Amino acid sequence: MKRRFWHCCMLLCACLFPAGMWGQDLVVPGTPETEEVKEKPEHDHTVNFGAKGGFTSSLFLVPHLNVNGVSIQEIQNNYRIGYFGSLFMRINFGKHFLQPEVSYTVNSCDISFDKPLPESSNANDIPEKASIASTIHSVDVPVIYGYNIIKEGPYSLAIFGGPKIRFMLQQQSDITFENFDQTDIQETLRPLNICATLGVAVTISRVFFDFRYDVGLHNMSKRIEYTVPPVEGMPGTVEPDKGIYFHRKDNVMSFSLGVFF
Numbered sequence: 001m002k003r004r005f006w007h008c009c010m011l012l013c014a015c016l017f018p019a020g021m022w023g024q025d026l027v028v029p030g031t032p033e034t035e036e037v038k039e040k041p042e043h044d045h046t047v048n049f050g051a052k053g054g055f056t057s058s059l060f061l062v063p064h065l066n067v068n069g070v071s072i073q074e075i076q077n078n079y080r081i082g083y084f085g086s087l088f089m090r091i092n093f094g095k096h097f098l099q100p101e102v103s104y105t106v107n108s109c110d111i112s113f114d115k116p117l118p119e120s121s122n123a124n125d126i127p128e129k130a131s132i133a134s135t136i137h138s139v140d141v142p143v144i145y146g147y148n149i150i151k152e153g154p155y156s157l158a159i160f161g162g163p164k165i166r167f168m169l170q171q172q173s174d175i176t177f178e179n180f181d182q183t184d185i186q187e188t189l190r191p192l193n194i195c196a197t198l199g200v201a202v203t204i205s206r207v208f209f210d211f212r213y214d215v216g217l218h219n220m221s222k223r224i225e226y227t228v229p230p231v232e233g234m235p236g237t238v239e240p241d242k243g244i245y246f247h248r249k250d251n252v253m254s255f256s257l258g259v260f261f
Contacts, residue, residue, distance in 0.1 A: 048090040052210060052258025056082035058109040059251045060134070061216070066245040067130070068181060070116035080108035084140075084254065095148040099160070103140040107252055110134070115179060130179040136189070136250070137172035141165045142197050154205040164214060166193040182226035182244060190222045193250070210256040216249035 057079050065072040086103040114127040146160030168189045177185040199212025224244050 046092055048092065048260050049088070050090065050258055050260040051085070051087050052208075052256045053085040054083070054210070054254055054256030056084060056105065056107050056252050056254040058082060058107040059253075060109050060111055061249045061251055062111060062247065063249075064245065064247040065113070066243070068116050068243070072113045072116075075111050075113045078110040078112060080110060082107040082135075082252075084256070086256070086258075088258075090260075095151055097146045097148070097158070098143070099146060100143045101141065103142070105138050105140050105166075106135065107138070107250060108135045109250075128179055130177075132246075133174075133176045133178070135174045137169040138193075139167040139169065141167075142195075144197055144199075146201070154203075156201075156203040158201045158203070159199070160201065160212075161196070161198045164195040164197045166195060167191065168193065168220070177244075180226075180244065182228060185224065185226040185244065187224050187246070188222045190218075190220055193220050194218065195250075195252075206260045208258050208260070210254075210258060212254055214250075214252040214254070216251055218249065219247045220250055221246050221248055 059077055059079070062072075062075050065075060082105065084103050084105040086101050088099055088101040090097050090099045110131055110133045112129055112131040115130040117125055117127050142162060142164035144160045144162035146158045148156045148158045150157040168191050170189055170191070173189065175187045177187075194217050195214045196217060197212055197214050199210060201208050201210045224246055226244060228243070
């Protein structure tokens, strides 16, 4: 009886043991079957879309400003805050990415200088100040290439650069000339401008901070139209050298906060 009893117990264990193991996976550390599949961070998909907005600070580099036949050498830039909003697409390949953007930008800056004194002035005369105030609206299309120096999980640090095309919106822009001898002064901007963009970005999961500097590559002023005042004491005549010749490039620093969708 005892021998039969033990035979029955062994047979029962042999039947139950495989059934218990059927619902369990054999755990072998380090095998692909046991490793958890980690989901990619939001900013590391093959293609990302996002939006950003921020503030700008413009600097007008003026290589040539001639007023009334006198070349102005000392020009003061008075910074003003502008703003912008952008939509973008990012294409990721490893640590590299390509990012085309479309932005609506409003840049503001004033320049001021000492107005040239007339030839009849005395040595003790103090020159008056003249200024040009600009608020320029544009649609910007940068295409930047970037490289992630650090790319660990949800965190990344990237540097980037590339060209930017600016479509100037003349009708929305406001340019004012103050304390000039000429009247009815109107500046016409070149409708298409090209800049070079350099920057750095820090990303934390869906959110990123972006700092960049745009360098204008050519003169953005196409022409200046005005009315020349008549010569004093000689109505109906004008002085041919009483003109305005203005070349400038728009360099812009910007800071933005963005999010990946």
